[in-house]
Amino acid sequence: MTSDQGKSSFLKKGLSRRTALKGLGASAGLIMAPGFVRYSQAQSSAPIKVGFQAHRTGIGAAYGRWYEKTTMAAMKAINDAGGINGRPLEIITEDDGTDPKRGAEVVDKFANQHKTDVVYGTLFSHVVIGSAPAAGELKIPYYVVSEGHHVASTKLNRYVFQPGITDVKSQIQSTAPWIAANVGKKVTMIFPDFAFGYDHRDYLPPALKAQGAEVIAQIAIPPTESSFTKYFPQIPAETEVIYHVMVGPAVLTFVKELGEFYGSNRPQLFGFIDSLEAVDINSPGLEFLDGSHFWEGSPRYAQPDDSDGQKAYRKAVGIDDNGASVDDAKDISTAAHMFGCWETLYVIKKAMEDSGYQGPADRGKLVEATEALTEFAEGPEHPQGPKVFNGKIHQVFGIQNISKVEGGRLNVVHKTSIEDGLYEPEGDYTTQPL
Amino acid sequence: MSHSRPSSTMPRPLLPATIVALGCALLPTLAHAHASDRGFVLLLPTGHYIAGGAFAVAASFVVLFFVSPGVVAGLARLRLPLARLRVDGRVIASLLSFLLLVILVAAGFTGSRDPLSNPLPLVVWTLFWIGLTIITGLFGNAFAWINPWYGPYRLLRHQAEPTAALRPWRFGYLPAILQFAGFAWFELVYPAPDDPWRLALVVALYWAVNFAAMLAFGYRAWSRYGECFSVFFRMVSRLAIFERTSDGRLRLCLPGGKLHAAAPLPTSGVMFLLLALGSVSFDGFMRTFAWLGFVGVNPLEFPGRSAVMLPNTLGLAAMVAALSAAYFLAVWAGRRLSGDGDWRRAASLLVWSIVPIALAYHLSHYLVALLVNGQYALAALSDPFSLGWNLFGTADNYISAGLVMGAEAAWVLWNLQAAAIVGGHVLAVVIAHGLASRLRDGGAMLGQLPLTVLMVAYTVFGLWLLSTPTGA
Numbered sequence: 001m002t003s004d005q006g007k008s009s010f011l012k013k014g015l016s017r018r019t020a021l022k023g024l025g026a027s028a029g030l031i032m033a034p035g036f037v038r039y040s041q042a043q044s045s046a047p048i049k050v051g052f053q054a055h056r057t058g059i060g061a062a063y064g065r066w067y068e069k070t071t072m073a074a075m076k077a078i079n080d081a082g083g084i085n086g087r088p089l090e091i092i093t094e095d096d097g098t099d100p101k102r103g104a105e106v107v108d109k110f111a112n113q114h115k116t117d118v119v120y121g122t123l124f125s126h127v128v129i130g131s132a133p134a135a136g137e138l139k140i141p142y143y144v145v146s147e148g149h150h151v152a153s154t155k156l157n158r159y160v161f162q163p164g165i166t167d168v169k170s171q172i173q174s175t176a177p178w179i180a181a182n183v184g185k186k187v188t189m190i191f192p193d194f195a196f197g198y199d200h201r202d203y204l205p206p207a208l209k210a211q212g213a214e215v216i217a218q219i220a221i222p223p224t225e226s227s228f229t230k231y232f233p234q235i236p237a238e239t240e241v242i243y244h245v246m247v248g249p250a251v252l253t254f255v256k257e258l259g260e261f262y263g264s265n266r267p268q269l270f271g272f273i274d275s276l277e278a279v280d281i282n283s284p285g286l287e288f289l290d291g292s293h294f295w296e297g298s299p300r301y302a303q304p305d306d307s308d309g310q311k312a313y314r315k316a317v318g319i320d321d322n323g324a325s326v327d328d329a330k331d332i333s334t335a336a337h338m339f340g341c342w343e344t345l346y347v348i349k350k351a352m353e354d355s356g357y358q359g360p361a362d363r364g365k366l367v368e369a370t371e372a373l374t375e376f377a378e379g380p381e382h383p384q385g386p387k388v389f390n391g392k393i394h395q396v397f398g399i400q401n402i403s404k405v406e407g408g409r410l411n412v413v414h415k416t417s418i419e420d421g422l423y424e425p426e427g428d429y430t431t432q433p434l
Numbered sequence: 435m436s437h438s439r440p441s442s443t444m445p446r447p448l449l450p451a452t453i454v455a456l457g458c459a460l461l462p463t464l465a466h467a468h469a470s471d472r473g474f475v476l477l478l479p480t481g482h483y484i485a486g487g488a489f490a491v492a493a494s495f496v497v498l499f500f501v502s503p504g505v506v507a508g509l510a511r512l513r514l515p516l517a518r519l520r521v522d523g524r525v526i527a528s529l530l531s532f533l534l535l536v537i538l539v540a541a542g543f544t545g546s547r548d549p550l551s552n553p554l555p556l557v558v559w560t561l562f563w564i565g566l567t568i569i570t571g572l573f574g575n576a577f578a579w580i581n582p583w584y585g586p587y588r589l590l591r592h593q594a595e596p597t598a599a600l601r602p603w604r605f606g607y608l609p610a611i612l613q614f615a616g617f618a619w620f621e622l623v624y625p626a627p628d629d630p631w632r633l634a635l636v637v638a639l640y641w642a643v644n645f646a647a648m649l650a651f652g653y654r655a656w657s658r659y660g661e662c663f664s665v666f667f668r669m670v671s672r673l674a675i676f677e678r679t680s681d682g683r684l685r686l687c688l689p690g691g692k693l694h695a696a697a698p699l700p701t702s703g704v705m706f707l708l709l710a711l712g713s714v715s716f717d718g719f720m721r722t723f724a725w726l727g728f729v730g731v732n733p734l735e736f737p738g739r740s741a742v743m744l745p746n747t748l749g750l751a752a753m754v755a756a757l758s759a760a761y762f763l764a765v766w767a768g769r770r771l772s773g774d775g776d777w778r779r780a781a782s783l784l785v786w787s788i789v790p791i792a793l794a795y796h797l798s799h800y801l802v803a804l805l806v807n808g809q810y811a812l813a814a815l816s817d818p819f820s821l822g823w824n825l826f827g828t829a830d831n832y833i834s835a836g837l838v839m840g841a842e843a844a845w846v847l848w849n850l851q852a853a854a855i856v857g858g859h860v861l862a863v864v865i866a867h868g869l870a871s872r873l874r875d876g877g878a879m880l881g882q883l884p885l886t887v888l889m890v891a892y893t894v895f896g897l898w899l900l901s902t903p904t905g906a
Contacts, residue, residue, distance in 0.1 A: 056550050057628050059736045059906060065835060093548040095628060099738025102625055126737060194732050223734045224727040226476065226903045248734040249472040249903045256477060283841050285477050330836030330843070 047090035048083070048357075050075075050348065051110030051119045053131065058098030060124045062278060066334040067123060067145065068093070070341040073317045077380075084349045085357060092116055100130020107134040107142065117360060118348060121145055121341060125195075132156040139434070141366055143348055145340040147171070147297075149199065152395035154427025158434065161370055161394045164344030165297065165337065168199045170421035174400040175270070175295050176207035178414050183268040183293065184240025185213035190231070191245045193220035200245050200272075215243075226250045232261045241268045244275070251275050252285050259288030269293065273300070273336045273403075273410075280332055282408045289405045293413070296401040298384040299323075300335040301409045313342060313383035322409075339384045346381035347373065347389075347396075364434040370394075371430055388418050392428040397421050471802075472904050474844030480901035483848075484894055487856040491893045494860045495867075495886045499879055503871030510694030510868055514686040519678065524578070528585030535582045535641065541818040542634025549628035553818045556811035558633060559621070564800040565808065567670060571793035572689075574678070575671030581664060583645055587653045606702030609647070609660035611709060613640075617662060618713035622720065623746045625739040666710055669703075672696055673789050690790060690865045698782035707785050708761060711792040712754035718799050718899035719753060720746055721906045733905025742906075760891075761785070764884040772881030774874040783873065784885060787866035791889070794858020795896060798851035802838045809833045848900070855896040859889050 052071055055064030071091060078089050092114050096103040103122065110116040111134075118141040122128050125148035132150075135142035136157035143161045144151065149169045151162040166174075179187065187208060191197030197220060205215040219234050228250075235242065246254045258266075269292035281289070281300075299306075300323030302314065317338070318326045325331040347370070355362060355369035371391035378386040387398040397418050403410040498506075542554035549555045570576060620636065621627050648656045657664035672692045677685045699707070719725050720742075726733040729745040739746075762777075765784055769777040809831060816829035823829065838847060866885055871877035 054548070056548060058738060093546070093551075095547070095549050095626075097626055097628070097738060098736070099625055099740050101738060101740035126735065192734055194735055196735070223732045224723045224903075226723065248905065250476060252473040253476050279473070280840055283474065325836065327832045328834045328836035330839045331834070332839070 045087065047088040048085070048352065049090050049092055049114065049116040050345070051106075051114060051116035052091050052093045052121045053096050053103060053106050053110070053119055053127070054093050054121060055098040055123055055127070056093070056095035058096075060098035060127075063123055063334050063337070064098075066278070066338045067121060067341050069333075070317050070338040071121060071345065074342040074345040077316055078345060078349060084352050089345075089349075096122070096127055096131075098124055098127060100126050103127040103131035104134040107131045107140065108138065111138040111140045115360065116140075117352075117357070117363070118143060118366070120344060120348065123147075123337070125150055128160070129156070132160045135159045139363060140360075141363055141370070143344050145337070145344050147337060147340070152390075152393045152426070154393055154425070154429055158367060158429045158432040161347075163347040163370065163373070163389055163394070163396045164342070165340030165396065166398050166400070166421060167395055169203050169423065170395075170397055171272075171295060171297070171400055172200055172203040173207040173423060174416040174421035175402060176204065176213070177211050177420055178402050178416065179241060179243070179270055180208055180211035180213035182414075183270060186236075186238055186240045187213060187215045187243050188217040188219065188235050188239040188241070188267075189215055189243045189245075190219045190221065190235075192247060193222050196247060197221075197245060200243070204243065221246065223248070226253060227257065228254045229257045229261060232258065235267075239267045241270055242266075244269065244271045246275050252279075252283065255288055256285040259285075262288075271295070273297075277334050277336055278332045280330070281405060281410060292405050294403050294405070294410060295336075296403050296410065296412070297336040298339040299401050299403060299410065299412050300333070301403075301411070303412050307378060307383065309378060309380040309383040312380050313339065317342070343376070343382050343384060343387075347376070350376075350381075367434060385415070386418065388422075390425060392430055393425045394429050471839060471844045471847075474841045475848050475901050476903060477841075478845065478848055478901070480848070480897065483852050484897045484901070487852060487859075487893045487897050488890050490856050491859045491863060491890045492886070494863050495882070498864065498867045501867075503868060503877040506864060506868035507694060507871060509688055510691040512688055512691060513677070516676075516684045516686055519682045519684055525585050525588050527579040528581060528583065529589075530585075531580040532582040532586055535637070537818060539634045539638050542630040542637070545630060545818060546814075546820040547630060549630060550807070550810045551814055551820065552630040553811065553814040554630050554637070555628045555633050556807055556814050558637065559628065560804060560807040560811050563621070564796070564804045566667070567793070567796050568804075570667045571670045571673045571789075571796070572675065574674040574676035575667055577663060577667035578671075581657070581661075582641060583648055583657070583661070584653060586645065587648050590649065591653075605659070606700045607659050607665060607706045608702050609656075610662040610665040611702060611706050613644075613660070614662035614666065614706065614709055614713075618709070618716075618750060619747065622713065622717055622750060623739070623743055625743070662706075665706060669707060669710075670789060670793060672786065673793055690861055693786045693789060693865050694868045696783075696786045696869075698779060699785055700782065701778070704761075704781055704785040705758065707788050707792065708758045709754050711788055711795065712757040713750065714792065714795045714799060715757065715895070715899070716746075716750045716753040718795075718896075720749060721904040722899065723903045723905055725749065726905050731906075733903070736906045760888055761788070761885075764888040767884040768881040771883060772873075772875040772878040774878075774881060776874060780870075780873055780881075783869050784866055786869060787862045787885070787889075790858045790861040790865065791892060791896075794854045797858075798854040798896070798900060801847060801851060801854075805838055806833070806835055851900050852897060855893060855900070859893040859896075862889050 054068055055061055075089050075091050078084065083089055094106045094109060096106045107119050110119050119135060120143045122131060122144045123146055125146050128144045128146045128148060129150055132142060136159050139159060141161065142159050143163060145165050146162065147165050147168055149167045150156060151160055152167045189201065189204065191200050201218055208215060216239065217234065217236050219231055221228065221231060269289065271292065271294050273294045273296045302321040319333045319335065320326045323333050323335045325333065351366055351370040351373060355365040357366050373389045373391060375389060376382045376387040385399040387396045389396045399418060400416040400421065401412045402414040404413045538554045538557055541552060546552045566577065626632055644661045647660055673690050675686055675689055677687050677692055679685065723733045729742060731737060731742060762781055765781040766777045769775055769780055810833055812828045813831045813833065816826045817823045837843065863886055866882060867877065870882050875881050
């Protein structure tokens with residue numbers, strides 16, 4: 001045990017914040033050094049600079065912390081294996097305050113001040129949408145890890161990619177066959193009454209219908225609501241499954257009140273782990289969820305059939321078998337989403353290697369090389385599972401996990417196929433000029 | 435953005451109406467509004483705490499009915515002599531502090547761009563604004579020693595400043611009010627107060643402007659009325675348990691004991707204290723579902739600070755205005771009830787009872803930030819320029835965010851916060867009682883009733899702020 005801790009703390013200390021700091025310090029030193037301009041022309045030995053648009057403050061900070069940890073872990077793994085095109089990878093972190101306006105400023109700063117090769121890592125959709133125009137205008141590739149459908153909708157621009165995490169439309173659609181076949185055909189949806197809920201409201205019914213199931217009621221809850229009992233009588237008696245995607249601080253209250261409403265005789269429950277991402281599933285009030293099912297992008301808890309790649313990824317990032325920090329059992333990771341940071345950095349690496357990327361002048365080539373990618377095999381670089389990439393819509397597709405809450409854990413009971421999540425492209429970015 | 439419409443087989447009249455009402459132009463976005471630790475607080479019987487807290491503050495007033503003001507005055511005068519400090523280390527301490535400030539500002543300009551790795555934002559917002567305020571309120575005015583102006587000032591002005599510098603200052607606390615208002619706006623409304631580069635610029639400008647003002651008006655005058663942190667910390671330190679007399683003796687007293695003999699504040703000084711309390715209150719209020727809903731922002735999809743600058747600027751001003759109006763109204767009503775018509779004098783004296791409330795708000799609202807960001811600060815200080823240094827051996831410290839996460843931590847933190855809020859208000863009632871004995875009516879209980887009602891209300895407000903859902 002002691003030696004294990006030693007190892008993990010070596011990993012932790014080696015990779016986390018500090019590694020980035022040292023890298024940054026090196027570049028800060030360069031900027032101050034007299035020979036800086038001449039040195040920077042030596043492209044071949046200079047680091048590949050990835051601008052990390054991070055939610056270090058603001059509403060996204062809780063997620064941002066784990067996105068940062070995963071990013072630093074991936075950077076260390078890439079550098080330990082020789083970097084990108086023989087050059088070290090350097091992550092330059094800029095805080096966007098989870099604010100779209102600042103997000104655009106940060107993209108500008110990366111392009112013009114830090115002169116990073118690409119911008120990467122944004123989670124919150126409104127920041128992605130606010131920053132994408134700047135990336136397009138500055139012609140700097142912008143790799144997001146946001147899960148939103150905005151990239152795949154082809155409403156952004158040619159420089160925006162989402163190659164490391166599936167989009168919500170695909171996720172919702174993927175779960176429908178399993179829900180219809182395993183938990184019930186009459187579904188009542190409870191969702192927050194804003195855009196996040198609307199994705200589910202709009203994408204689930206047609207997907208279920210294709211499987212011979214139906215949504216029999218949709219209950220939209222105002223975002224400012226903090227007590228929910230008054231909405232539960234709207235749930236039709238014949239409901240077999242309650243599909244719930246509540247988010248925000250009142251989620252725990254929602255679950256508790258739902259439990260009080262139904263007691264032990266409840267319909268099946270299916271939810272998205274977004275509701276309880278980074279929250280201990282064994283928290284008081286959540287007992288009612290025992291036996292219910294959740295979508296997970298990547299499993300929070302270690303599974304018996306985890307691949308070697310998954311095990312190595314978990315160890316590198318520093319999460320234990322419960323999905324918490326190895327150093328801090330109460331610090332539950334955002335496991336369902338943060339793998340996307342790891343995989344995205346490896347996609348950037350692959351595209352840079354494919355295109356023989358040398359520097360900002362090759363950004364166009366990098367865009368085309370990314371668009372030319374088609375699939376990623378499951379492995380150390382893609383620990384969540386195999387993926388198919390659609391270069392026309394800049395969106396990756398992959399498997400989804402359906403997990404059951406059992407004995408205070410989330411156990412994966414089904415993995416969807418990639419095909420479950422495919423849909424007709426809504427456009428084609430490659431027709432846009434570079 | 436094309437939404438696929440819900441299937442036409444959808445029954446239930448509720449649904450189409452909802453969809454029509456919502457329109458179709460909304461971008462589908464993801465909310466990652468974290469269930470967060472406020473979620474655990476929502477499960478606690480916070481309503482009982484609020485009722486209990488209000489009762490405790492009201493009951494303390496009733497108990498005081500049976501305690502003569504003389505007893506409170508006697509307690510306030512209790513002193514335990516500790517030592518005699520003949521050494522005046524202020525110049526050295528201030529010069530060291532100035533040196534540290536220079537290093538931090540340089541780090542802000544050239545160090546890490548990550549506000550959780552660069553020491554400047556962590557020191558300014560966490561160690562200085564949160565930590566030093568708490569230390570000052572509990573123990574004493576450390577800022578009188580470690581402010582970064584006194585040392586440099588004495589280097590330029592070898593002589594003690596001219597006594598003329600202490601001539602009556604006709605602007606009162608107005609410069610401090612303006613500067614503190616700017617500070618509060620920068621902290622609460624400006625989109626990027628944590629940005630190391632921008633913060634470095636602001637800190638450097640603030641130091642330079644105030645140093646110039648000290649050279650122009652004299653250090654003592656400007657630090658008494660103009661430089662807002664000197665003013666703030668000096669006021670807050672009146673609550674602290676240590677006292678240093680003019681002849682250098684260090685003495686221990688009860689919390690708030692020094693407030694009993696405090697001189698009345700001019701109206702501008704009263705406004706300064708109300709501004710300080712109002713700004714911390716707004717820091718809590720602006721994150722609540724109630725405020726976000728009021729300004730038309732979805733708390734689960736907070737659009738970022740840059741989208742709410744105008745409403746939050748107005749809200750900050752309105753909060754201070756409302757608190758001020760409530761305070762002056764309560765004092766005025768008290769004077770009416772007791773028949774002592776001099777409400778201005780009462781307002782200038784009783785405002786000191788705001789100090790424990792301000793400290794309680796500060797402690798409870800920033801407790802979580804102090805616990806987590808304090809760890810980041812200790813780590814960042816070991817490597818201020820991100821050069822891989824480890825000056826104090828803390829650079830590799832693991833940052834335990836789990837310290838404040840989960841149901842158990844939420845319970846502990848909530849109880850600490852509630853104790854601070856209720857304790858602060860009870861102390862405020864006691865201090866007001868003692869101060870009231872210096873008024874013309876000799877401390878008639880009836881005259882204290884309206885202010886007590888305000889304090890009960892502010893207890894309820896403070897506990898509500900800490901227990902209501904938040905989203906920003």
